[in-house]
Amino acid sequence: MKFITGFLILCVSIGTAAKVIPVNELFLSPSASSYLLNDAGNLIVGKFTDENGQGYLEIIDVKTHQSYKAVTYSKKDDESIRSFFWIDNNHVYLMFRKKRNDKGMIVQIKDKSGKIETTANTIKASGLVLGPVKDEQDKIWLMRTNPEEEELTINAVNVDNLLNNNFSETRTFPFLMEDAIAYMPDADGNIRFAISVNETDVLIWYFDSDNSKWIEFYSINKKSDTFTPLGTLENGKIAVLSNEITDKVAVMEFDINTQRYGEVLFEHEKYDLISAALDSEGELSQVSYFDHGQWKTQYFSDQGIEFSSIFSNKYPQLQHALTSQSPRYAVALAFSSNDPGAFYLIDKHKKKVKELKRLYPNINPAEMIRSKSFRIKSRNQDDLEIIFTPGNKKYHNQTLIVMPHGGPVGARDLAVFDQQTQFLANRGYSVLKVNFSGSSGFGKRHLDKGVAQFGRRIEQDLTDAVQFIESKYNFKYKCAAGASYGGYSAVMLIATHPEEYDCAVAAFGIYDLPMLFNASNWKILEEYRATVEAVVGKESKDLLAYSPVYFANKIQDPILLLAGEEDDRAPIEHSNRMKYVLKKLNKPFEYLFYEKTGHGHPNWYGDWHEALLTDDFLRRTLKIPPIEGNNLDNYIDEIMLLADSFSFEDNVKNDDKKSIYYLRIAAERRHPRALFNLGAHYHRGDGVKKDINQAIRYYKQASDESYSKASYRIYEIYSEGKYVEKNVEQAHKYLKIAGMQGHKEALDLAWERSCSAKTNFFDLQSCFQLTKKLDTKKYEVKIRLMVAGLIEPEQLSKSQRKELFRFLKDTMNVKLERDVQVFVVGEGIQINDNYQSYLSSQAIPDVAMDKDNAYIIEFRILDNEQKKGSASKDVKGQEWHHPVIVSWNILDENETISNDRRISNTKLYIGNDDIKLKYVLTSEKDFVPGKYELKVESLSGKVLLTKQFKLSELPESS
């Protein structure tokens, strides 16, 4: 049994690892966000968007787990929910956006005998919602301009009054500052903070509720250190997250009156705190930080410890954070390096954990690669944390991608789910990320060590990390890849270690450090230069030695340069300079500068493109074969994305040669559209020498792969005779093929030609095949006309007629065998368009008609079994029931049909309704005195009705 289990696990492991994740399933926005419990712990509110862009605010009943859609929105209609929060246990406030217009809404939730009912209403009152009011049921703080006094006020408004714009009985917060531009409540729902701006500073104010006064306690401009207020401590001082007097960001006691720090409430030995919280008693309840790149929360309250422990026991491999708690329940967001995350409900009583919603429902963590974190000692005796993600074993290509992060000072890498890392790892690359000198999260000293260390200490750290990883794992190839500072660093690594690296991918990078100080007339100003100096160091000629533009001759390895033409942070000039010198020096490099793109892509398409281009560059450079096999369809789809990007309107400049390169790859694998597009390139001479024979060759291959446009194109070429000798037969052959493949214009034309016995293209079998391709509902009238045309005298042979009827019976479900009768409902002459005037049950053997008069007959087709009068009801709605052929003829002297004097084409009618026919004299020409006959026949040739009338000359007016 153990053996069987082990075998199954092995199968699952190999099976899941074998899948290449399509780029567009990896790089996309999360579906779920912000699932929060109310205080009572009986309801959860959250936001979810499905894969079709349909989103909703959902309310989940904690007991039953039943979900209710409270408000829906559609991304296609440019709708979204910007934010939401619980006002109290039964009301949710949300900000709904449609086409850049925001409106506040309130969802009211009622529990009716165990079933939740939600009502969403738009707020009529205008103003800015600040947050819920402490200890006051269904009230929120609203900042608005009082229309009577035209002054700013903050009101505690209940839901009904807010919805109805009624402020008659609302409480007003009376302690507004004169020059405040914004107010914020604290976690307890009390108005606590205000912001004001003077000429030089942005000031944050604290409201001392004991003394009812505002105290200035922080200036954003004065301090560059972290300073985040958390709330009021038991002793009346406030707790802040700060690193002003400590190396690490810590929870500090801060006295607002003296503006001095007090006790250090919590400082981690190694890491900056990311967040912290106080409980309702003003005691520190939790702190969070990243340990080896993994989110860690340390809880101090019994409740937090218990919830966290229940979760960790169930999912020890996941990093988690409690987003909201009640005495019994808590909601947690949990994730890991190979799991993009999900919201979970923890039940303390039952010690159970239930998954609520996944952030990326289509991403299976089992198919992702787990990262490993290490701590190493660098040559400069610094502790460095590094994150290593091994390549997918199935597709392992023995390549290490060294991926420096951006910044470089104040940014960092984490061991959480990262799309770019997973993209590469899934396709077999191993990825190394390093929190080098200057990375955030490790204290100010570590941060400062990265300042002015471009191309120096930072790249030393990276090199030390690479040596460490290479001591543990073997690689055949090594490339550096990164964006922003990472792009710079990638180029520096290969320039300074050409023997060790094989290539670089540098995106949105900077390559000329002095230019950072001289990029434009605004960027030479002191304020801007100071911000650059704080990271790069002072402007000096020494920076040239660390600017790869000026020593590109040292670069030996191929580079892929990517950049955004509208990048304001790393101006495109950096990449263009790099491109210029690499070109001058005949270095191996490729480049792509994305249009309408800044310091990163404006949409996911850009990320897909960059990822695929990077993968393609790496494989071509390192001669790693593409992953095909079971993933062929996905591989070709992605190749076609690249091919299309160089042909269509997007952020990628069109480039026929590049497009053709990718088209050839897909065409070799018989991709229909690729074959067609290649044909079109040869046809037009775009990117290749014009060659109509090659074009036709590719078009025919595409046609063989059922690509209707290609078949139609061949038809056009042969029928036009512009590029090749006109060939009617070939043209018609491909027209029919195109029609059979579903090309609309081709289908219409080929069908008309094949089904018309009067054309040279008449071919009953093709006619039948093409008819089957038609939308019979849409084409019903046309098909009837077609059949009527075919069954006209002398059009078909006897056997062909039989074939036609068999086809109609088998394919169109026409009931041929049932015997029918025709019953005349009315008959008469219509005078002067008076519709009602014609009816007469009397036969009209001899009539005199003027122009615009009409002979009219109305009849009904019945089964023999059916009774008169019930026919209409009985047959209504049935298609092709009781078809009859109707023909109008002029009889000659021998009372036989005169072929050269036929007055209209034969028509086919079906007996779904009463049939009203009329013969109208529309012109003098039509006025031919003589005997006329209307003949109604069944398809099998049985004459069901003949009606004759004689048209006499009108008596001459006297």
Add this chain to the structure above:
Amino acid sequence: MYVKKQLFYFLLVIILSLLSACVSNVRSIKYDSDLKLETTEGYLLLAVETNVDLKSIHILGAKNIKLNRSDLLKGSNYILVDMPAGDYRIDKITMSSWLGYQYVKLDEEYWSFTIQPGVISYAGHVNVKSSIWSATGYFELNNKSSYALEYMEQEFPNIMANRTLVYEGPGEDGFLDFIDQRFMGGNVE
């Protein structure tokens, strides 16, 4: 009184004539043929990247010039003109908006450059972001020396064979000097 009025109009006409004579309409050089410049003359290379058609750009200095609509269409425009050497500033940019023609006066401190004698002085890329619904916009003078260099090499190889392209835009930048020294065989002092 009548005489005084006549004299006033006469003087006004004279002044206006003089004033209009002070600003020359110039158009970019189209042919790649190096001009015989006086020792006190040089070339100015200015690029204009704009998302709206501009009506004109006034440049004041040793010679006052006006760049016109045909050289200032939406997109990227390069203007190469021969000018007396000296200090210059981009004075104003005139755009058309729904209100009619609107001009934006630029601050001398941030929009100045120098034309050096005998060389091609690249003053920068004027970046204009505006719309016809706006009477103003975003204006910046960017250093895109490598683009200017590529443009000159592509469009004016003969002039480039005789003249050096130097950066005279905002701040200091040694890139063009480096290129000249490294690839063109020039001497940097």
